[in-house]
Amino acid sequence: MKTLTIAVVGCGARGQTYSQIASELPNQQFQIVAGADPVAARVEKMCAISGHSDFQGFDSADALLAQEKLADILIISTPDNYHYEPCKKALELGYDILLEKPIADDLESIIELETLANKLRRKVMVCFVLRYTPFYRKVKEIIDSGQLGDIVSVNANEGVVPWHQGHSFVRGHWSVTENSTPMIVQKCCHDTDILPWLIGEKCLKLASYGSLKYFKAENAPAGSPERCTDGCPHENDCLYNAKLYATEHRRWLAMVFDRAKEATNDEIYEWLKTSPWGRCIFKCDNTAVDHQVIAMEFADDVTATFTMTAFENQRHIEIYGTKGILRGGHFYKTHLNNDIIVTSHDGFIEMFNTEKENLKGYAGHGGGDEGIVHALYEIMASENPDPRHLISQAVHSHIIAYAAEKSRVEGCAVDIDKMP
Numbered sequence: 001m002k003t004l005t006i007a008v009v010g011c012g013a014r015g016q017t018y019s020q021i022a023s024e025l026p027n028q029q030f031q032i033v034a035g036a037d038p039v040a041a042r043v044e045k046m047c048a049i050s051g052h053s054d055f056q057g058f059d060s061a062d063a064l065l066a067q068e069k070l071a072d073i074l075i076i077s078t079p080d081n082y083h084y085e086p087c088k089k090a091l092e093l094g095y096d097i098l099l100e101k102p103i104a105d106d107l108e109s110i111i112e113l114e115t116l117a118n119k120l121r122r123k124v125m126v127c128f129v130l131r132y133t134p135f136y137r138k139v140k141e142i143i144d145s146g147q148l149g150d151i152v153s154v155n156a157n158e159g160v161v162p163w164h165q166g167h168s169f170v171r172g173h174w175s176v177t178e179n180s181t182p183m184i185v186q187k188c189c190h191d192t193d194i195l196p197w198l199i200g201e202k203c204l205k206l207a208s209y210g211s212l213k214y215f216k217a218e219n220a221p222a223g224s225p226e227r228c229t230d231g232c233p234h235e236n237d238c239l240y241n242a243k244l245y246a247t248e249h250r251r252w253l254a255m256v257f258d259r260a261k262e263a264t265n266d267e268i269y270e271w272l273k274t275s276p277w278g279r280c281i282f283k284c285d286n287t288a289v290d291h292q293v294i295a296m297e298f299a300d301d302v303t304a305t306f307t308m309t310a311f312e313n314q315r316h317i318e319i320y321g322t323k324g325i326l327r328g329g330h331f332y333k334t335h336l337n338n339d340i341i342v343t344s345h346d347g348f349i350e351m352f353n354t355e356k357e358n359l360k361g362y363a364g365h366g367g368g369d370e371g372i373v374h375a376l377y378e379i380m381a382s383e384n385p386d387p388r389h390l391i392s393q394a395v396h397s398h399i400i401a402y403a404a405e406k407s408r409v410e411g412c413a414v415d416i417d418k419m420p
Helices: 013-024 040-050 061-065 084-093 107-120 134-145 162-170 189-199 242-246 265-272 330-336 368-380 391-410
Strands: 004-009 030-036 056-058 073-076 096-099 124-126 151-160 203-211 291-298 302-309 313-321 324-329 340-344 349-352
Touching (some): 004 013, 004 061, 013 030, 013 040, 013 073, 030 040, 040 056, 061 084, 073 084, 096 368, 107 391, 124 368, 124 391, 134 189, 134 313, 134 340, 151 162, 151 189, 189 203, 189 291, 189 302, 203 391, 242 265, 291 391, 324 330, 330 340
Parallel strands (some): 004 073, 030 056, 073 096, 096 124, 151 302
Antiparallel strands (some): 203 291, 291 302, 324 340
């Protein structure tokens, strides 16, 4: 079995996650040989994950990409607005690529990268990890078996989780849509990918509605200061008190504070005094929506709805077919110990627990992080990989998401084939 070498640009949480999984696979399928990040501690962490004395570290993606090709595969897990440039350069240098979603921060750049990858015959996988989870693979298997008959309609939703919303889309990197990517693109291109993948048809047209309803100044409790560290009178009963980063939400802290694991509470409080994550959740400069819905028409007369909301936990799906109904997701797993329930129209009920197929439970995007790294080897080592895993398949999801944002902002229905 050939060992494939990996270089990483963007050595934060996502880059470290994929690299850690890759380094732990049996038979030395992967070797981490290089990493780049402006934060030296992250490069040092990547070097430790690599476990190789000849690991090469760089202080920027530009510095790594100024070298001759260093590896078979480049993992790009930089911020959203810095996907296009390193991806374009890496394609030209001859790398195959594992690219964090979204592909780029505008649709024209996304299509340009797809065109370049196909022209140069490079393999680019986009990190749509949901496809590689035991849950969605089982849903797809049930659909393809014909157990549900022909799909007529689908309802799906993503519960972003209130704290995640506050961390990422109110205080965090994607809080100001004008400076990043729209939330429906950044967070939910996973979902606009999984729907056509499950249905087996392309989306033809859609309409979308949504807004920022809750996380704004008029909803701040009386007397709330600008920062949670300034003696907020609501500290003990606020769900979004930033000081919780030091206790029950420390795993979220690790996404933005490199010393999260070893830092004392005093150090964390000191950091929160000037960090964006120390601000009152109702007094930020955020413009990202906290809820949005999409109504979609697919080929073969299939309809679907998708709801993104800050005020639900995890994903759920309902699929209505001519022979039966599938319901599944986090709620069913939590309360029924089975995450998929299929009910035929003659009353027969069958339940599935896909956690049994995933030894690590629902960790790592429901097993998707591990699943995509396994698939990475299969695709990158193959001379004729399945095109359904590559960038051209992923572009349609981005077109759907950008069409949804266009519809929301402009108040119109959008034909997908009329998007740029």
